[in-house]
Amino acid sequence: MSDNLIEVLVPIPLLEKFSYLLPKHIKSSLPLPGSRVLVPFGRRTLVGIVWKTNSSPNLKIKKYKYIKEVIDNEPLLTKDLLDLADWASRYYHHPLGEVISYFFPPSLRKGKDAKFLETSFWDLTNKGEFFQMEDLSRAPNQQKALEIFREKGELAQIAAKAFGITQPTLSALEKKELVSRHTRELLPYKKRGPLDGKQEIKKLNAEQKFAVDSIISSEDSNEVFLLNGITGSGKTEVYIRAIQDVIKRGKQALVLIPEIGLAPQAEERFKNFFGERVLSFHSAKNDREKLDAWLGASRGLVDIIIGTRSSIFMPMKNLGLIVVDEEHDLSFKQVERFRYSARDIALYRAKLQNIPIVLASATPSLETLNNSLTKKYKVLNLTKRATGANLPKFSLIDLRGKELQDGLSSELINEVEEQLKSKNQVLIFLNRRGYAPSMICKSCGWVSNCERCDAHMTLHKRPERLQCHHCDSQKQKPSNCPSCESNQFESYGYGTERVEEFLKKRFKNFPVLRVDSDSTRKKNSLENYLGIIKEGKPTILLGTQLLAKGHHFPDVTLVGIVDADSGLFSADFRGSERVAQLMTQVAGRAGRDKKPGRVLLQTYCPEHPQIEELITGSYERFARNLLIERKAAKSPPFSFQAKVQAESPNTFVSRDFILDLLESAMKIKKLPKGLRVIGPLPAVMEKKSGVYRWEINIFSESRKSLHEFLDLTQTILYLPSTSKKVRWSVDIDPISLI
Ligand code: ADP
Ligand code: ZN
Ligand code: ZN
Numbered sequence: 212m213s214d215n216l217i218e219v220l221v222p223i224p225l226l227e228k229f230s231y232l233l234p235k236h237i238k239s240s241l242p243l244p245g246s247r248v249l250v251p252f253g254r255r256t257l258v259g260i261v262w263k264t265n266s267s268p269n270l271k272i273k274k275y276k277y278i279k280e281v282i283d284n285e286p287l288l289t290k291d292l293l294d295l296a297d298w299a300s301r302y303y304h305h306p307l308g309e310v311i312s313y314f315f316p317p318s319l320r321k322g323k324d325a326k327f328l329e330t331s332f333w334d335l336t337n338k339g340e341f342f343q344m345e346d347l348s349r350a351p352n353q354q355k356a357l358e359i360f361r362e363k364g365e366l367a368q369i370a371a372k373a374f375g376i377t378q379p380t381l382s383a384l385e386k387k388e389l390v391s392r393h394t395r396e397l398l399p400y401k402k403r404g405p406l407d408g409k410q411e412i413k414k415l416n417a418e419q420k421f422a423v424d425s426i427i428s429s430e431d432s433n434e435v436f437l438l439n440g441i442t443g444s445g446k447t448e449v450y451i452r453a454i455q456d457v458i459k460r461g462k463q464a465l466v467l468i469p470e471i472g473l474a475p476q477a478e479e480r481f482k483n484f485f486g487e488r489v490l491s492f493h494s495a496k497n498d499r500e501k502l503d504a505w506l507g508a509s510r511g512l513v514d515i516i517i518g519t520r521s522s523i524f525m526p527m528k529n530l531g532l533i534v535v536d537e538e539h540d541l542s543f544k545q546v547e548r549f550r551y552s553a554r555d556i557a558l559y560r561a562k563l564q565n566i567p568i569v570l571a572s573a574t575p576s577l578e579t580l581n582n583s584l585t586k587k588y589k590v591l592n593l594t595k596r597a598t599g600a601n602l603p604k605f606s607l608i609d610l611r612g613k614e615l616q617d618g619l620s621s622e623l624i625n626e627v628e629e630q631l632k633s634k635n636q637v638l639i640f641l642n643r644r645g646y647a648p649s650m651i652c653k654s655c656g657w658v659s660n661c662e663r664c665d666a667h668m669t670l671h672k673r674p675e676r677l678q679c680h681h682c683d684s685q686k687q688k689p690s691n692c693p694s695c696e697s698n699q700f701e702s703y704g705y706g707t708e709r710v711e712e713f714l715k716k717r718f719k720n721f722p723v724l725r726v727d728s729d730s731t732r733k734k735n736s737l738e739n740y741l742g743i744i745k746e747g748k749p750t751i752l753l754g755t756q757l758l759a760k761g762h763h764f765p766d767v768t769l770v771g772i773v774d775a776d777s778g779l780f781s782a783d784f785r786g787s788e789r790v791a792q793l794m795t796q797v798a799g800r801a802g803r804d805k806k807p808g809r810v811l812l813q814t815y816c817p818e819h820p821q822i823e824e825l826i827t828g829s830y831e832r833f834a835r836n837l838l839i840e841r842k843a844a845k846s847p848p849f850s851f852q853a854k855v856q857a858e859s860p861n862t863f864v865s866r867d868f869i870l871d872l873l874e875s876a877m878k879i880k881k882l883p884k885g886l887r888v889i890g891p892l893p894a895v896m897e898k899k900s901g902v903y904r905w906e907i908n909i910f911s912e913s914r915k916s917l918h919e920f921l922d923l924t925q926t927i928l929y930l931p932s933t934s935k936k937v938r939w940s941v942d943i944d945p946i947s948l949i
Contacts, residue, residue, distance in 0.1 A: 217242065217278065218266035219250055219259035220308040222320070226929050228307070229259075230266045231278045242278075245286030245293055249279040249322065258282070258322040260311050262293075287325055287509070288314055291563050292526055298563075299556055304921050304941045305549045313549065314524040316501040327396040327506055328499070332367040333381060335360040339389035352380045353389075360390055399503050400488060400512050419449050422591035426453040429567045430460065430531065435558065437538075437583045438571040439831075440593025441602060442799025443763070446571045447477075448597065450534045451484055453569070458485070458514050462531025466517045467553055469540035471495060472737045473761045477517050477536075485515060492518035492525065495734070520545060520553040523560065530564055533557050537761060538570035538579055539792055541946050550942045573799060574792040574830045577838055578848040584838075596803070603770065603801040603808030605826035609817045617713035618705035623771045623811055624717065631721050631749045635768040635806060639710065639753045640797045642777065644727040645669035646709045647702035650677065650688070655695040663901040671729070672708050682900040707753055710773065714751055726754035759797040765804035770797055775812040779819060782895050783948040784846055787821055788837055795830045847944070850887075850910040851917050854945045855924060856894065857937040862903035866891060868937045869905045876923040883916035895948055902938075908948075 215233040231250050233241065242248055242261045250259045256279060268275075288296075292314060300307040312320055319325055339357060347354040356376045360366065366374070371381060384390045415423060418440075426436060426449075440446040454464040468477055471493045481489040490504045490513050504525075507513035511528030518525065520543055535543070535554050543553040554570065561568035570579055570588070583590045596602065608622050616624065618641070627637050649667035650659040659668040661679035668677040670688065678685045691698050702709070711725045724740050731737040737757070744752060747766045752758060778790030794812070802808020814822055824833045842849045857868045869891040882888065890907035897903055911917035921941065928939055 215241075216266045216268055216275065217248075217261055218263035219248060219278070220262050220311050221250065221252055221257045221259045222308050222312040223252070223257075224306050224309060226306055226925070228262055228266075230269070230272075230275060232275045234277045237278070237281055240281065240284065242281045242283070243286045244290075245288035246281065246283035247287065247319070247322065248281050251276050251279060258320060259308075260288075261286075262307075282322055283325060287319070288526060292524075295556070295560055295563055298559060299551060301918075302559075303549065303551055303943050304918075304925055305551075309549055313521060314526065316498065316505045318498045318502045319505070323502075325502075325506065327399060327503060329394040330367055330369075330397050331392055331394055332365055333360070333371065333385070333390040333392055334365045336388055336391050338387075339384070342389055350383065352377070353383055356380050356384060357389060360384075398512070400490075400507055413448060415448070415452065416445070416595070416597065418591075418593050418595070419445050419452075419597070422449045422593065423452045423456075425589065425591055426450075426532070426567060426569060427456045430457075431565065432567065433562050433565050434567045435561070435582075435588040436567065436569045437575060437579055437588045437590045438569050438593070439575055439583070439590055440571070440573060441596065442573045442796065443596045443598065443600065443803040444573070444593035445597030446573075446593060447480065447536070449591075449593070450536075450569055450571060451481070454515060454532060454534070455484075457531040460531065462529045463508070463511065463513070463527045464515045464532045464534065465522065465525060465527060465530060465557075466515065466534045466536065467522060467543070467557060468517060468519060468761070469537045469542045470757075470760050471519055472731070472757060474517065474519070475738050476741070476762065481515060481517060488512075488514040490516055492516055492522045494519070494521075523553040523556045531566055533561050533566065533568040534571065535568070536571045538572045539574050539576040540760070541789075544944075544946045546942075546946070547940075550940070550945075552944060552946075555944070574795045575834070576792075577788055577834060577841060580831075580834050581838060581848045584835075598804055600802050600804060601807060603798055603810045605798065605810045605812065607775075607817050607822070607826060608811055608813045610813050610815050611817075616717075617709050618773050619710065619713065619771075620813055623773075623813060626769060626809070626811060627714075627718070627751065627771065630769045631718065631751070633768075634749050636744065636747070636750050636752065636764065636766040637769045637771065638758060638764070638767050638797070638800050639714070639751060639771045639773060640755075640759065641705065641707050641710055641753070641773040642755045642793070643704075643706045643774075644708070644729050644755055645678065645680070645706035646672045646712075647706055648704040649702075651701045651703050652692040652695060652697055653699040653701050654697040655692060657692050657694040663898070665896050665898045669706065670702055672712075681896065705773070707755060711753055714753060718751060721749055721751060723751045723753060726752060726758050728755070728757065731757065756793060756797075759793055759800070761796075762800060763803060764800050766806070767800050768802060768806045768808050770801040770808070770810045772797060772810065772812045775814040775822060775825075776816055776819075779816065779821060784841075784844070785947065788834070791821070791825060791830055791833045791837075794825055845887075845910065845912070847910075850912050851914050852943075852945060853909045853917055853921055854906055854942040855909070855921075855928075855939065856904055856906040856942070857939045858899075858902040858904045859937045860902055862893070862897065862905070865903050865905040865937055866893075868933075868939070869907055872924055872927055873907060875927055876920065879923055880919075883911075883913075883919060885913055886911045886916050886920055908945075 216230045218228045218230050244261050246261050296311045300310040359374050438446050457464050474491045478491045492504045508516050509526035535557050538554050582588045608620050630637050647670045650670045659677050661668050664681045666681050668679045675688050676685050707727050714723045726740050778786050798810040857865045859865045887910045891905050894904035
């Protein structure tokens with residue numbers, strides 16, 4: 212019986228793979244690895260993926276269950292993607308059954324057919340062709356319809372309706388076997404043709420040309436490129452031209468972008484160049500659109516997929532190039548459940564498929580920079596702005612001893628006024644939404660703490676409420692102090708709503724657009740804002756990091772950074788890297804086109820070495836210095852890190868669990884040399900969303916010994932008794948300490 216025992220992956224958080232028998236009646240078509248089947252699991256029926264077709268029997272299992280149904284005749288995933296899933300599952304220590312579900316869009320996970328929308332059509336049968344018309348004399352509608360069929364041969368549903376043939380008539384003809392009904396997939400894309408974009412082709416500068424040529428000449432080999440170009444240096448133009456070559460060779464490209472907000476802009480630019488065979492894939496697409504993109508990509512009908520994080524799992528029939536734009540961006544890392552980095556999976560996918568990959572950034576992550584310094588990656592530098600504009604000039608505004616108006620100094624306000632009068636646009640950057648980060652009672656010192664987190668609740672004015680930005684819980688703003696009944700409150704600190712209120716009062720004749728995750732919650736609202744900005748009228752743009760990333764604002768001449776100090780004193784060793792990236796990216800929105808740009812940073816620490824380095828505008832020098840610090844401290848990228856965290860409503864339970872875990876693992880095997888375990892310690896924010904979190908952070912110079920240690924802990928974590936005690940997570944290459 213072992214020859215028809217089939218190993219199936221089911222989407223549940225368990226490490227085991229499950230085997231099923233193939234019932235006799237479907238034995239004729241053995242489902243191959245990568246195809247979907249329906250299997251009984253407990254009392255449920257699940258959609259599973261065939262992993263192996265000749266699994267060896269487990270002697271402990273007496274009676275195997277039967278596969279209920281084979282959904283796909285052909286595998287939906289190819290061998291290299293199955294291998295990629297296997298690698299990702301082992302690297303991230305995450306169950307393969309859940310990992311593999313990321314390779315499918317929602318409707319395929321639910322077991323729907325892997326097909327485009329289908330349409331019905333009717334064909335004249337042999338019998339219909341030679342049927343005696345007189346025999347239908349008592350049914351004139353059918354007679355008329357049959358005549359039309361004799362003329363046309365075949366009619367789709369819409370066409371039949373247009374000829375006045377009703378559904379009952381069709382059914383009647385079908386019953387008499389005069390016509391027969393079929394279905395056919397409707398292709399939502401044009402077939403392959405010549406490139407049909409309409410944009411004029413730009414003349415590349417020497418650096419761009421060198422970059423494009425280098426990428427093109429590495430076709431069919433696994434070269435990794437760091438496209439290291441300052442903001443506005445024409446990186447996008449470079450990879451568009453490299454992709455043009457990929458498509459000419461009949462292959463496809465996958466472009467990962469960090470932010471869904473950037474998708475419309477990127478899609479438009481690609482469509483201008485390449486025409487309609489470009490599709491975007493992200494969470495705002497509905498199930499049908501996601502499936503259509505998936506089918507198009509996997510059948511080779513679509514040339515380019517532009518998408519956010521999860522697109523890295525998109526099957527592509529003939530992938531020729533992967534681009535990860537803004538590779539340093541944190542949104543490529545998923546921070547819950549399957550904690551993968553799309554950039555790192557992209558690197559491995561390129562290796563498996565033996566194709567080149569381009570990582571593009573003006574502010575490369577320290578890992579990537581280090582890999583380029585050690586010559587693992589090839590660096591393509593773009594040192595000038597493509598439009599001929601200069602990088603903006605930086606100046607500091609020393610806030611010490613100064614009177615501020617809602618967080619803004621008079622120097623900054625005056626400069627905003629100047630620029631607006633000169634008909635320019637201004638961008639004010641403050642990475643904090645809401646009105647004020649906390650609310651304090653003036654008479655007793657009560658603070659708006661969140662009951663579920665070690666954090667303050669932020670005061671919001673529109674609509675008025677207190678909201679925790681860590682657990683999202685909300686409550687009404689109290690009219691009297693819960694502790695002393697006083698009604699005198701102070702709003703402490705500044706958020707975007709507060710600065711917006713001030714700017715609207717101060718600059719009555721100019722529009723103020725606040726762009727943050729509150730103001731852009733509604734569908735298309737970000738696109739609407741971007742549309743207004745594009746009109747180029749003098750406007751104040753005020754926003755969080757949503758505005759910092761990748762946008763091209765040709766009329767912005769001034770960027771004002773309200774609070775340059777916020778990341779300098781972070782508890783996280785990655786804090787400085789993040790601040791430097793964010794500041795450089797925001798600054799990069801200024802002076803991108805014909806008008807020169809300026810950046811003003813408000814700070815209380817003008818002498819801080821990191822602030823000094825930033826205003827000289829060289830991210831790379833800053834980053835290289837950070838690398839020296841990281842090397843001395845043996846922090847990533849000079850070691851590999853993993854974090855194991857446990858959470859429960861009782862802090863002692865979480866702590867003891869992590870303590871026991873470490874002890875039990877060490878009992879099985881001594882800690883390998885070069886492995887540093889830090890903790891058990893409470894998480895930097897111990898209480899979050901009503902649970903208490905304890906963790907260990909493991910650092911190792913060898914990936915192998917790190918993974919051996921994690922394998923040990925894994926056997927304990929997956930014991931059934933564990934889930935009764937705590938919720939836990941394993942995070943490989945975590946991106947934050949908090
Ligand atoms: P990045 O991706 O580095 O931010 P982009 O590719 O968006 O840069 O280019 C910035 C601006 O420069 C865009 O408006 C783009 O159209 C323009 N641009 C890019 N390359 C050239 C070129 N070779 N000649 C003229 N303009 C260019
Ligand atoms: Zn009070
Ligand atoms: Zn909270």
